[in-house]
Amino acid sequence: MSGEQPFIEIKRSIAGGDFAIAGNISSETKTILQQTGLPPVFIRRVVIACYEAEMNVVIHAYRGTFTTQIYSDRILVVVDDEGPGIPDVSLAFQEGYSTAPPHIREMGFGAGYGLSNMKKCSNQIAVDTRVGEGTRVTMVFYLNSSP
16 A cells, blocks of 8 residues: 555444444444445445454454544555454354354354455455454455455
């Protein structure tokens, strides 16, 4: 990416385990993207991936930071968390694989489609993780390109 500055940047904190407000960041992102006049199909891709990323922090981490940068041709989303990290990233990308504990699954979350949905919706995804420290997920969504 060039040194271009985003025309909108949204940065929010996420509290691990706080299901009462889980999804609020994704909802806010959707509203802002709608206000910019972006195509609904594009917004849907971004918001699905954002929701999955947000929920992964709520389910698995202690806390996190969610940053969305909106450019004229793309959206960049970076989610950093402090948590257990991902021991096997390739396994975590497999649909249906989940490390969510039973009480999370009983709530209807943790089905194991988070990272795979993020990958399907984004044009680029990178996962940098350190076991016992946390994870950074970076996603790029190009406006004029499907995933």
